[in-house]
Amino acid sequence: MIEGVEQTKLDMMGGGPLKVGPEPLRSSKFNYHHRFITDHLVSGLAILSTILVIAPLVAILVYLIFKGASSLNLAFFTKIPAPVGEEGGGMANSIVGSGIILMLASAMGVPVGIAAGVYLAEYGRGRMLGNLVRFTADVLNGVPSIVMGIAIYSLIVVRQGHFSAFAGGVALAIMMIPTVTRTTEEMLMTVPHAVREAAFALGVPKWRTVMSVSLRTASPGIITGCMLAFARVAGETAPLLFTAFGNQFWSSDLNQPIGALPLQIFVYAISPYDEWHRLAWAGALVLIVLIMVSVTLVRVVASRGILKGNQ
Amino acid sequence: MGVGIQVENLNAWYGSTHTLQDINLHIPANHATALIGPSGCGKSTFVRCLNRMHETNPIARATGVVKMGDLDIYKDVTPVEIRRRVGMVFQRPNPFPTMSIYDNVASGLKLNGFRNRRVLDEVVERSLVNAALWDEVKNDLKKKSGASLSGGQQQRLCIARALAVDPEVLLMDEPASALDPISTSKIEDLIFQLKSQYTIVIVTHNMQQAARVAEKTGFFLNGKLVEFDQTHKIFTNPQDKRTEDYITGRFG
Numbered sequence: 009m010i011e012g013v014e015q016t017k018l019d020m021m022g023g024g025p026l027k028v029g030p031e032p033l034r035s036s037k038f039n040y041h042h043r044f045i046t047d048h049l050v051s052g053l054a055i056l057s058t059i060l061v062i063a064p065l066v067a068i069l070v071y072l073i074f075k076g077a078s079s080l081n082l083a084f085f086t087k088i089p090a091p092v093g094e095e096g097g098g099m100a101n102s103i104v105g106s107g108i109i110l111m112l113a114s115a116m117g118v119p120v121g122i123a124a125g126v127y128l129a130e131y132g133r134g135r136m137l138g139n140l141v142r143f144t145a146d147v148l149n150g151v152p153s154i155v156m157g158i159a160i161y162s163l164i165v166v167r168q169g170h171f172s173a174f175a176g177g178v179a180l181a182i183m184m185i186p187t188v189t190r191t192t193e194e195m196l197m198t199v200p201h202a203v204r205e206a207a208f209a210l211g212v213p214k215w216r217t218v219m220s221v222s223l224r225t226a227s228p229g230i231i232t233g234c235m236l237a238f239a240r241v242a243g244e245t246a247p248l249l250f251t252a253f254g255n256q257f258w259s260s261d262l263n264q265p266i267g268a269l270p271l272q273i274f275v276y277a278i279s280p281y282d283e284w285h286r287l288a289w290a291g292a293l294v295l296i297v298l299i300m301v302s303v304t305l306v307r308v309v310a311s312r313g314i315l316k317g318n319q
Numbered sequence: 320m321g322v323g324i325q326v327e328n329l330n331a332w333y334g335s336t337h338t339l340q341d342i343n344l345h346i347p348a349n350h351a352t353a354l355i356g357p358s359g360c361g362k363s364t365f366v367r368c369l370n371r372m373h374e375t376n377p378i379a380r381a382t383g384v385v386k387m388g389d390l391d392i393y394k395d396v397t398p399v400e401i402r403r404r405v406g407m408v409f410q411r412p413n414p415f416p417t418m419s420i421y422d423n424v425a426s427g428l429k430l431n432g433f434r435n436r437r438v439l440d441e442v443v444e445r446s447l448v449n450a451a452l453w454d455e456v457k458n459d460l461k462k463k464s465g466a467s468l469s470g471g472q473q474q475r476l477c478i479a480r481a482l483a484v485d486p487e488v489l490l491m492d493e494p495a496s497a498l499d500p501i502s503t504s505k506i507e508d509l510i511f512q513l514k515s516q517y518t519i520v521i522v523t524h525n526m527q528q529a530a531r532v533a534e535k536t537g538f539f540l541n542g543k544l545v546e547f548d549q550t551h552k553i554f555t556n557p558q559d560k561r562t563e564d565y566i567t568g569r570f571g
Contacts, residue, residue: 202413206477208375210427210484211403220430225417 072296076289084290089256089272095283099291101258103298105173105267108260109252110242112177117184118234122223124185125192125230130218142193149186154246156183161250173259173266176252180244184237191233195226231310235303242299245270269295321518322388322487323348324369329383331364331373338364340542342383346535351510351519353533353550355526357565360539362522366490369520370405371398387488403431406481406517410493412473414465414480420456423465423476427484442483450479451509471502478509489513491521495528507532526566530554538562 083098090097124141132138160179165171199222207217223230241247248254254271255264269291276288324346331339339361346352354362367373368381371392385392392401414423422429424443433439443460447453452475456468465476474494481489491510495503510519510532523529529536530550537547538559546553546562557563564570 200413202409202411203415205372205375205409206413206415206480207426207430209370209372209402209407209409210430210480211399211401212427212430213399216430221415225415227417 069296072289072293076286076291076293079286079290080293084287084294088258092281097287099267099269099272099287099294101255102267102269102272102291103294104260105252105255106242106269106295106298108173108262108266109176109180109248109268110238112174112262113180113184113241114234114238115181116177117181117237118188120181121185121188121234121237122192122230124189125196126218126223128189128193129196130214130222141189145186145189148182149190152246153183153244154249157247157250160247165251168263170263171251171253171265173252173262173264176248176266176268177262179247179251180241183241183244183247184234187237187240188230188234191236192226192230195229195233196222198229199225228311231306235306239299239303242302243270243295245274249274269298320487321349321516323518324488324520325384325386326369327384327386329365329368329381329385331361331368331381332379333364333376334378338542339368339381342544344537344544344547346518346520348518349515350535351514351521351533353529353536354520354522354539355524355529355536355565356539356545357570358524361542362537362539363492365539366407366492366520366522369488369490370402370407372402372407374398403427403484404486405488405490406484406486408474408477408481408489408491408494411497412470412477414468414473414476416464416466418465419461420463420465420468420476421460424479424483426480431484443479446479446483449482449513450475451505452476452479469502471498471505474498474502474506475509478506482513486517488518488520491519493522493524496524503528526554538565540565 083096084100085098085103086100087096087098088101089099124145128138128142132141156179160175160182164175164178168175203221203225204217207221208214212221248268248271252268252271253265254275255267259266273288273291273295276284276291279285326342326344326346329339329342330337342365354365356362364373369385369392373379373381375398381393383393387401387404390396415426418426421443424446425439428439428442444453444457447456452472455472456463456476465473468476474497478494495506498506507528510521513519514532521529521533533550535548536550536553538545538553538557538561540561546557546559548558552558553562554566557566
């Protein structure tokens, strides 16, 4: 026992009434008004900014519904485009084509992107290769999508001698990688060091700690990053122009040109026919709705089985 | 059953800082040993050398001999192997936030590839009972996240997690310093019960705590082990002037 110390502490705590001077009391009235106004000003600005963020999305959606909803019917989802001069037709082949290209792109881009992000966060800290990968990812993120299209055109399409769904998938996959990589890295960096330490102290090898602890803890953020990348490339037209090329007929062959919603919208939008313009609007509406539905679905499925703490 | 730990000429560095200098001591099996000393004196570094957690920091290194029973932990085994035999509880409770209470306790086994559900159930229950947490959580083992418990419960969960891999030694780095007095006394009761089965090394800033739970106490100062003896001798009749100054509150 260290009686001396304890006693001093007790004296300090119970030694007399807390001294509250008149000075802070007088100024508190001013403080209150000042704080009240600042508080409301700042929350007002925050609410305004929120509205400004949501407004464009709502405006686009409303306009698309206004322009495109009337052209939506069963044929739109079941028929291929009608030849010039004929009425009707739909975009069934483009919807399926977009789905195939995006699945290909995600299957290639997401694993590579996450693996690179894991390297950056868990192994490549402060190393030359790590810095190089990070720099490359940032530059790649800024490469215009049309340039990506031309690059894949000369690397794959020219060599194979024909346009293909595969080439389109590769172009979009490469566009997804930088976003996935950088968000994976950022999210892994937010996992507290104490959590990794807990796993190491249990004799869990590093690779297992990364897979089952770090990645799992960061998974909600990483999924958001993947969805962002997915939504971004789902509407890309330029990289598909020279790779997937588009197709007016049914095709699910990865080695053949394939239809895609953005391409079909592009073709219809620059055409001289009113009917095709209306179909382009409908296509744009379907594209946006499909992106929203798939992003929501992935979020719901992925958030199952992850317990959240109350902290 | 616990094993004794023999430490010979242990030196440790962080970068160019010499944090531990020529430490020699013997930690007896199946007893609690307390390490006291002011902040930054090297006692945390010392326990982190006992399960080779020290070297997880890229700028850290250590030399010397640490023997657990007959096993030289720096020569005969990999860091991963030794950490499976030496449990550790940290200053701040660090349950895995996305895992359920059950998975937290089972994590040491599950993450090392053990999958037998019936045995896991048994181990989880036994560990939680030993950590005095079973009655509080038995109804939401798989429903609640480890992070949803209170701080004191989280720390006992971390103790259960460490016990589940059946270690021989349990290292505790200020296990109660982030907890309120009631949770602290629960942890101390726990140490009292556990020391019959495990060799316990506990770092603490609270000298009463050292006096209550430990048979032997070591006093660290500026990276050196100043005195290591029976706890009652350290607190009633210290041999070194610096020990006396510290425990009477003249510094630190």
